[in-house]
Amino acid sequence: xxxxxxxxxxxxxxxxxxxxxxxxxxxxxxxxxxxxxxxxxxxxxxxxxxxxxxxxxxxxxxxxxxxxxxxxxxxxxxxxxxxxxxxxxxxxxxxxxxxxxxxxxxxx
Amino acid sequence: xxxxxxxxxxxxxxxxxxxxxxxxxxxxxxxxxxxxxxxxxxxxxxxxxxxxxxxxxxxxxxxxxxxxxxxxxxxxxxxxxxxxxxxxxxxxxxxxxxxxxxxxxxxxxxxxx
Numbered sequence: 001x002x003x004x005x006x007x008x009x010x011x012x013x014x015x016x017x018x019x020x021x022x023x024x025x026x027x028x029x030x031x032x033x034x035x036x037x038x039x040x041x042x043x044x045x046x047x048x049x050x051x052x053x054x055x056x057x058x059x060x061x062x063x064x065x066x067x068x069x070x071x072x073x074x075x076x077x078x079x080x081x082x083x084x085x086x087x088x089x090x091x092x093x094x095x096x097x098x099x100x101x102x103x104x105x106x107x108x
Numbered sequence: 109x110x111x112x113x114x115x116x117x118x119x120x121x122x123x124x125x126x127x128x129x130x131x132x133x134x135x136x137x138x139x140x141x142x143x144x145x146x147x148x149x150x151x152x153x154x155x156x157x158x159x160x161x162x163x164x165x166x167x168x169x170x171x172x173x174x175x176x177x178x179x180x181x182x183x184x185x186x187x188x189x190x191x192x193x194x195x196x197x198x199x200x201x202x203x204x205x206x207x208x209x210x211x212x213x214x215x216x217x218x219x220x221x
Contacts, residue, residue: 043215046211094158094202094207097153098150
C-alpha cells in the first residue's frame with residue numbers, strides 16, 4: 001500500500017471550512033483514497049473514499065488531484081463535534097493501514 | 109440495529125493470564141477484523157476474516173489467536189498476556205473484501221500488569 005503523509009495537527013474555526021491535506025505520491029492505479037476519523041477514543045468512522053474523481057457525501061467532499069498524488073478532505077462547515085483525528089488511507093485491499101493522522105481542533 | 113459490539117469494555121490482566129475478547133455484528137457482514145491501537149498511534153491490523161470459517165494474519169498477529177465460529181461473531185484470544193499487549197482493541201466489519209467501508213466497535217481497553 002502507498003504511504004501517506006498528513007500534517008500532525010490543524011485548527012479550524014467553527015462554521016468555517018476545514019481542508020485536510022494528504023500526500024500519497026507513490027499511489028498506484030488500483031489504489032483508492034479513503035478517509036476515516038476517530039473522535040476522542042471511539043472506534044474510527046468511515047467518511048468518504050474515491051479513486052480518481054472528486055466525491056461528495058453528506059459528511060464531506062474529497063478532492064483528488066489529477067495526478068492522484070495528493071488529496072484534500074473538505075468539511076464544508078466545521079462544528080465542534082468534528083474535532084477528531086482524521087486518517088487518510090491509500091489501499092487496494094480491505095487491510096487498512098492507519099498512520100498517525102491529522103488532529104483537527106475546531107474552536108468556537 | 110446495534111452495529112458492532114465488543115465485550116468487555118475494560119479489562120486488567122496479570123502477565124501470563126489468558127482472556128478472550130468478544131466481537132459481534134448484526135449487519136450480516138461477511139468480513140471482520142481485529143485491530144489494536146497503542147497510545148498516540150494509528151490502528152494496526154492483528155487478524156481478519158473474509159468469511160465464516162476463514163482467518164488470516166494481519167500486520168501484528170504474534171501473541172494472538174482468533175476464531176470465526178459463525179457469521180456474526182469474531183473473537184480474539186490472548187493465550188499468555190504480556191505488558192506489550194496493553195492497548196485498545198477494536199473490532200470492525202464490512203460487507204465483503206471489496207468494500208473498504210469498515211464499521212468499528214467501541215473498543216476494549218486492556219491493561220496487562
